[in-house]
Amino acid sequence: MSFDDRLKADAALVQARLDQALAGLADVPVIHAMRYAVQGGKRLRAFLVLESARMLGVEEARALPVAAAVEALHAYSLVHDDLPAMDDDDLRRGQPTVHVKWDEATAILAGDALQTLAFGLLVDAEVGPAEVQVALVKALAGASGAKGMVLGQALDIAAESADTPLTLEEITALQAGKTGALIGFSATAGALLAGADPKPLADYAAAIGLAFQIADDILDVTGDAATAGKRVGKDEEAGKATFVSLLGLEDARARAAELVAAAEVALEPYGSRAENLIAAARFTIARHS
């Protein structure tokens, strides 16, 4: 199966699991908005959960609620990020954002409940032993809270009102939180499920997380909105420091490629079993959206 086909197959699996988790709830706008917010997207985080689990021999049924959890968590962060008080985006995955389609209150609550859903999914009985569920809750809380994703967003906001643009070191720290931490959770989830050493997967994730963000900055300069499914050119417009503004386009591309190579090295212990994760690493810098 090609990487694209596998990505699509995993996306379908995780969508079905999310649909199941969101079935039978009340008929109110907040619930409709939750269902809307978990549609579409590349599902890279779910792919990392499912493929890291497969690589380590974990049954798919155990990994699926975890993959759904990380996508619910990611969806919550996008819904809140898009709010007028935050990035004020009206387009996401090629569709109107939740607060545009409904309203701000609905977007705030839908995001809140998606975060709750994520933690609820991690303690699904299918995930396996209680010790594993606890390890996953601990890891997701660490990756997404005030030491992880939210910290990254907080640093991002602080940067907007700062007098001087961020340095390369600062922007690297910011992105390690904002996107890196959740990618790290996703890739190491397979090891937590298998009870295996998470170190190689953590190293892999650190490299692709940063590569992913550099590629995002490159897309913001070189992409078009129709392909990206979201507004582009907004970093430059806002005068924000990015990997492209700090390194230049060519050096940013070279750095991203180096990181993908480092990700491949990190997975050498797994030999050919790592091929899907290596394809994902290459995808992070080859994508167009």
Added chain:
Amino acid sequence: MSFDDRLKADAALVQARLDQALAGLADVPVIHAMRYAVQGGKRLRAFLVLESARMLGVEEARALPVAAAVEALHAYSLVHDDLPAMDDDDLRRGQPTVHVKWDEATAILAGDALQTLAFGLLVDAEVGPAEVQVALVKALAGASGAKGMVLGQALDIAAESADTPLTLEEITALQAGKTGALIGFSATAGALLAGADPKPLADYAAAIGLAFQIADDILDVTGDAATAGKRVGKDEEAGKATFVSLLGLEDARARAAELVAAAEVALEPYGSRAENLIAAARFTIARHS
């Protein structure tokens, strides 16, 4: 020790645990706002966790992270509820709300990270066996998400744009979610920690949760802002159906008193060991804020 003194002592314990959980984080406004948002309040939910645990012989150290978790979860819900797109409140616990003191983006992110913190606290090693931690995560996710607290808030928003005011049945369902679910989690946490039957505590919590909300509606009519620490009279101003508008002040008081009596009956199996929880039931309708 009097009920007031015990409430204060438990509040101090849980504040120390929250301070510990929020120590050593980054020096950014979102983190400052998180610390600010977990200050003050009656700490009734933490009291219910700690006292239900004590009643069932659970060590305080095991219950404390759970008490801190429920207060962090409650604080997140208040920060988001107070936002301009939601209830648009500028006063909370006698202090400016988070979005007034900082800004909306900071309030959204601080609330988000407080929810994450709540789930992170439930998997603190001190809580005990992994099975207990998993049961607590499951219970908190159920109480606070799209079947619990957020559903109650969603129903509340839907009611505002409805053509006809809510019926008594509808407002009871709304409040069962909005405040009842988290009170239910708090009171049954002791049973989950002890591995005991949660049924008597769940019955107790259902009764005091509703009594608490009826008392809130009464306070909105009879209270003053200085004592309540928040704006009063706003339900009537907004033309919202409340237990007072539906039942009248006297019948609302009588219903709340019946519920407190029912809460006492639910705890009969525990005899005199339930005295602190019974005092809390009486407090829900005797308080002035």
